[in-house]
Amino acid sequence: MESPTDPSRPSGSSSRSSTTLRLLKTPVNSISRASSLTPHPTGGSSVPPRPSTSTSQFSSTSSSRQRRHTSTTSGRKSRSASSIWGSDSHEIICAVSEARGVSPTVGLAFVNITTNEAVLSQICDSQFYVKTCHKIQMYDPSTILIINTACAPNTKSTLLSIIEEELRGTTIEPLDRKYWSENAGLDFIQSLAFREDLEAIKVAIKGNFYATCCFAAAIKYIELSCRVSIVSHSLRVRYQPSEDTMMIDISTIHSLELIQNLQNAKSKDCLFGLLNETLTPMGSRMLRSNILQPSCQVDNPLMLRYDAVDELTVKEDMFFEIRKALKGFVDVEKLLTMLVIVPHQSFIHTAVQTINNILGVKAFITAIPSLYEALGTARTDLLSRIREICRPELTQPVADLIAAAINEDVTAMKSPLDMRNQRTYAVKSGVHGLLDVARQTYKEATEDVHRHLEELSRDHDISPVLKFDSYRQYWIRLRQSDFEDRDVPDILINRVRKNAWIECQTLALVQLNHRITDSHNEAIMLSDKVMQELLDAIRVHVPGLFRACESIALLDMIAAFGQCATTREYVRPEIGNSLALKGARHPICERANPERFVPNDVFANDQHRFQIITGCNMSGKSTYIRMISLLQVMAQIGCFVPAQYAAFPIIQQLFVRMSTDDSIEANMSTFSLEMREMAFILGNINERSLTIIDELGRGTSTRDGLAIALAISEALIQSNSLVWFATHFQQLTKVLGSRPGVLNLHLATETHDVDDGNLKMTMLYKITSGPVQKENYGLNLARAIGFPERFIEVAEDVSMSLAKTIDEKKQSSQSRKLLRRRKLILNLHDTLLQLRESDMDDAALGSYLKRLQDEFVARMDEIERGGQTDREEIIEIPDDEDESSE
Template sequence: MGSRLLRGNILQPLTDKETLNTRYDALEELATKEEMFFATRQSLKASLDVDRVLTALIIIPTQMTLKSTEQAINTVIMLKQFVTTISPIYEALSGARSVMLQEIRQLCAPENVQPVLELIDNMINEDTTYSSKPLDLRNQRTYAVKSGVNGLLDVARQTYKEAMTDAYQHIEDLAETHNLALQTKYDNVRQFYIRLPASELEDRLLPPVFINVFKKKNMVECQTLDLVKRNQKIVDSHTEVLLMSDKVVQELIADVRGHLSGLFKICESIGMLDMISSFAQLVTSQEYVRPKLTDTLAIKAGRHPIREKVQSSKYIPNDVYATQQTRFQIITGCNMSGKSTYIRSIALMAVMAQIGSFVPSSYAAFPIFKQLFARVSTDDSIEANVSTFAAEMRETAFILRNIDRHSMAIIDELGRGTSTRDGLAIALAIAEALVDSRALVWFATHFRDLANIMSERNGVINLHLAVDMSEADKMTMLYRLSEGVVEEEHYGLALAKVLPLPPDVLQYATEVAGTLEQRSKRRKKASLAVAQSRRRKLILNLKEQLVQAHNGAMEGEVLASWLKELQREFVVRMSAIDTEAREAELGEDSDADAAPDDELEDKRATRSVAMAVQVKDEKRSNTDSMSADGDMLDDGRRLSMPPSRRG
């Protein structure tokens, strides 16, 4: 029951903050109270899958058969087993303080179970327990109903008992007559059969009285004609017992159906307790922390919950921080540097937080996400006649149609299934659409141009997974997240050198890469449009930090010190942007006249992209928040103007 509940929660996590906090409280109490934790885990070991049992009690077969009769008796026996295991759960939760554990304990109270237990005890023997072995289960079905309820049933049981005794006696006589170490075995198909070690027949043949002989590993299994006849007699007597017990069992089931609503509530509460206690087992054995539910996603020393368990080396954690001003995070880095693991760990931790579990980190705060989108695989589909690129575009189209500001998305190397130029163009267009959706997006890519073009866009930041390439022909993956675009060039070639590729192939690849790099290098200076976009992004970042400080817990000297540092950083960065803007304004025209044709074309293309990003950013920004902070934007623009132009 707990497994099905966990699966349902993973497929559809919670979105109600109060319910999540209730689960967090219950999990924290179980993880901190050792005695309650071990008592709960021990009491849950005897629980059966009662969901299926109660469902079987609801269903009424259209035609009664021997199989349905057997199933009905099995269901009653399992129900009796379940009812007797509720009391230990009630006792294990004594002293619980969290709301959820108190409600579970209240549902498992004896007064809620006693009426059903009395109904069962009136009809079923007290020593009847559920068994999974075939022979024990058949005996339980035979003797489940109490003696004296039906006289003919008692006679049929006696006949069944005598037939069983005859079968055992027959096998004992065979063992004594032929001096063989015979073992009595039973299964549902052959009924009783005989098994003996093959070593018993090394120096002689098996007597001809044994039939249906076959060898299984180092054992020989067989029967005799008399044993087959006795098996048939046992089956007939057992069938008669079942048919006579069926009337009593059906009356009992009809009475129990009136209490099913309460039993289903108990069943659901036990499934929830099973899931929460499993979370507590994980929390007590791993370094997991209780997440907070806020408007900002912030994780300190976050880890991948699966990767850290399966890898032999120590997992290197990373921090995560995302707000509306850092909602689109472009992750670059070398191959095998950990980009995919990083973005997947964020998504997994978000899911864990919204099913009521703690997360693998030293601190965690999450907003409530309504949707989680992932475009991470590169598989094609032969059956659907869909290539890798077509699968990418189909899944991305679904994301773009449904994503909104309450969503999270992780995108892994979009556009690598087609040509480099087309892939970059498509990735850039999709990135713009994802930025406009205002969802929190982590976009892992090898397109450095994408990171450079989008870097001035409001809400976009560039990060990369660091790698050490200081030594020749050696790459050391640091798996550490750093700011900015990856600085290493030709890391693909460096990784290829580590792998056993032919030296002549690597040498030619290096020459080609150098030629292409010389052709693509251009002199690029900051344009006025880029400076203006950076200025606007800086002011919006300032606004978001001030809003967070207003809603936060900082007070007094701590707040004053933080505001002074924020002011100093803002002035320094704004001054740097003003300097770049003045240089661009003075040198733009002269550069345009002096630049060669190819460089001039490149400068125009850069300015066009920057202007397009700025116009798109201004048109699709949040007009409400911008109008509310119009005075602050005006002040920021005045600060950024040269003294001679300030009004």
């Protein structure tokens, strides 16, 4: 697709510098409201010069009124750290459109200009647009497009308000409604998508009106705002249903450390760092994308990936050959994108980049046959498909095109001088006559440099060393020790002293550098004509190259899973209706302490969906529940898991609440954040969710925290979600223990005295049935870690006093009195029923009833006074009375 050339800037538009769009690091002009768009033969359009300033859609006035941009950077960084493409270095345009209604339908289109991808999606969302915001957060776009009518102050849409609140730091641009056209979107798909994918894409987007309109808007925006063109049938377009992937919100991503360690951003102690054994940038990006959006489709891709990893772990020779072949690939995704994103104006640096791109494609084509051979013994469906896509006959036409124009021995270089020589001599001799002349001039000038150096050495009795860099071109290095007893010759200019060296040039050398640069630039520009013809021929085969690139990325990720499985003893999980783990291990903690980590068992089904985890401090509660969620993510990306046996259900939503940090930027305390996240969870949880809650309610008073934890627990039980709830509130285990589906567990601990009178606590880190039975384990832990004994004694006295007071209050409370009165009356009723059926004579019966009456009145008075008694409120017939009756 071709976009218009930069229209002439009208007079009086100097105030519009703030409206330029930051795409591809290139300043651009505004979009014309009155532009008439004429289709371009290659699928793009051309735009006439922009009319007067008053009609510009992005005028300074409308920009100040409609553009939404905040300067908060902290949220931006956190999102980019958790985005699908890792979008710190990616330019991503997102278009959003909605259908107003009770259950609004939202269309989304993401276009990544950096990697030449487009993702379309249509979501049936709630009134709070949770799924929409989550989807946008995952892709972290640099610009969000929305229909201009939704931005007007009097008709501002709820969706826009929520996006502004949730995605602070992202530029939001209003775009004229006329660009949101389904027909235009279908035309763009027809002209830009791979020919082989057209029919499948058309079937996928059929009926998804809003997603198609968003795609049209995103492409129009790029077309009108960037001085670039997208070549026809070269854009990777795919439709992604929201129900095909697990939803993981940003808070959960950070809490579980899926992508980044919370303490050290550069540390590899996160799930991505653990599994990232990939050898190519494409494989690393695919792994990142899969961790943030695990698949919910069992047969394809999960089972296919399990089979492929299984085969790689069995066939060691094939596995090592694949890993060896993968080392030969660079970032092919970005390389191929550079071939299809074409600038409108050609400069010397673009010509240089074109030659580098051609050589990169050559290296890519050369590396594919070795990967094809490495997959020769593959038998599983997934590996066989990858091998089929990498067949040499599919890439041979591109290899032949390159071989016809490029010298066979030219390869990618790293040193500046080698790179310049490589670019100069990349095209074969005889292809272009003037190019050969420019090369001859370049060669002669280079030889003159070496002759000049020999003359300097002979005439001035020095030992110059010729050096080269991109800034100074050729320069000379001399030892300072050679000039201790004499002056530096005046012929040497631009002298710089660095340690034991003198770096300098001569006037003749500077002139030769200019001569070489001119001949080099001429050779590059003449080579560029040949390269452009070669690129035009290669672009026909770009769809096949992109498919090969995606297959290599997938293979790299699968091989990384195989590397983890073989070196860390992971097992293949099963997919079913229950979650069952035997000997499961926390993948990150295990790597840090492989010898000390204690495996644990996990089981959950419909009868045990809500599990309360109690235990002493530092007993491993948080590690245990984190392990469950991490292993669920690993299983749903197709990776083996650290366990002796593993079975998982398919989870569509993962919620984790365990952070205790406050948010200074949002002016929210720890408890406020906790309640906001729990409100989000309760509003979106269902029976296909997995929820992990750690220490809910500890950010406020004990009474309020317990009440909130109990209320939320009741709601979570009713949701039928799989829930693991770690808490120190012992009352929860008593109140909820009898509820259907609730299971009490605790992490075992041993406490015993040592010889010197001190207390020693041993954490067993083993999950055990029932609630924790130990009392005052917080004080015991404080004593075990060496807290001063005098403080411990005071704390124990206070604890015992509080416990006694609470027990007395329970005994004297009205509810306690009522319970005891009822129990006493019920026992009296039972006793009277027994006496009615007895064979006692009237005298004995009267005597017993008199004693029974006195005992009942005495106990009732004791209850009313609030007194305590060790006797049960049970009235029994004494043995001596039975004997007297006989």
